[in-house]
Amino acid sequence: MKTLIVHAHPEPKSLNSSLKDLAVSTLENAGHEVQVSDLYAMNWKAVVDAGDYGRHASSPLKVARDSGRAFDAGTLTQDVRTEQEKLLWADTIIFQFPLWWYTMPAILKGWVDRVFTSHFAYGVGEHSDTKYGERFGEGTLAGRRALLSVTVGGPQPHYGARGINGPIDDLLFPIQHGILYYPGIEVLPPFVLYGTDRMAVEDYPDVAKAWEQRLLTLESTEPIAFRRQNCGDYEMPSLRLREGLEPAGRTGFGLHMRG
């Protein structure tokens, strides 16, 4: 595999950083190639602004249009182009981050906001009343697979089907489906560690073993069965899921999974 690890934690001695380091060594020892985007170590600029689009920044700024023009012209900033190149190089992308306020830390959201430009991650393919782009299963990043490796402070039952925070799969849906599957990446079931606020040092060996196990079986892991946009499941142009495709009782985000 050619693996890109996008890592978002400020502390090199944190659990998240240990899991990132373990992923690098485990994958390299198994003969895979690895690149790491350690966003804090890179002092990653988290905020989209006109500076991202150089001479293609219009006044007033139009983020979608201007980012697409700068992408087409090859004039995005070097930091963004480097990340786009890493994504094109990789066949596997691991995101390592703590769940902060039920989603990714700002620095990682800023990586998405800046790297996933128009004409690269969205605004790809024909947009008309009969086709609304190549996305959700198609797109620039099709053929790649991604995995979220997430640490969660609270206990697992709080994230269960009836848990107060909401089910973890639903909390991660806007990332897994909305950010990753949108530009074509297949998404593997996440690796989630719960209760990390109260984790003790002596718990780490078991955690490390479970993580190594996931890493060494990535290639045979089946992705989440999200529905493809352009294979007949959705009406056009409403992109409303056709009636009767889902098992009885399935609602909400779950509708967008097959079977």
Place this chain on the structure above:
Amino acid sequence: MKTLIVHAHPEPKSLNSSLKDLAVSTLENAGHEVQVSDLYAMNWKAVVDAGDYGRHASSPLKVARDSGRAFDAGTLTQDVRTEQEKLLWADTIIFQFPLWWYTMPAILKGWVDRVFTSHFAYGVGEHSDTKYGERFGEGTLAGRRALLSVTVGGPQPHYGARGINGPIDDLLFPIQHGILYYPGIEVLPPFVLYGTDRMAVEDYPDVAKAWEQRLLTLESTEPIAFRRQNCGDYEMPSLRLREGLEPAGRTGFGLHMRG
């Protein structure tokens, strides 16, 4: 009302900035007090790091613990303390932002990550096997109400109950329930503008009228009926919703709304 508007768009001439400006003038003309946190204009630091906690930053950095210590000691950075003071001053908080990748822009997530520290927004109240804090309806910010005002590029049907992106209420749940209701803020139904990628200048007067109407009726608007954590609906310590409380067929995030 004492209204805080937290605004997150890089372009002062954007639709989002126009809606922010209109909110200021509409509320002030109606006799309300208004403060604005214009995050781009403030050059808001989006990224949590050790610099946020001064001498309370431990090595290795522990974000939750260190932020709580710095909060207790009053040594958080001035920018964060100012935002916390604005939140304590306000009875109403409006968040104005574009939906980027199905959630808030990084600069606004970074406002949450940095301002919502431990002992201020979480880690409040007794945490034991019989009580898991004052949150979800209780907490430092109880008694306040918030409203998301969100612009969405795509068309409304894509965000409907069967729309490909998932229902807008579910996409906003991690923000409305997970970020706002968690520290005690009641959340009003959001003001969502769809199809803004293709909105024309001549559409703006109708949009402005609808927004003014929402602003002038905020005081009489009923909040979303999220369930309170500590009123018997949840088992302890699992914080699992008790069986049989929800209408038949209700699942997922919807479980956490009454009635």
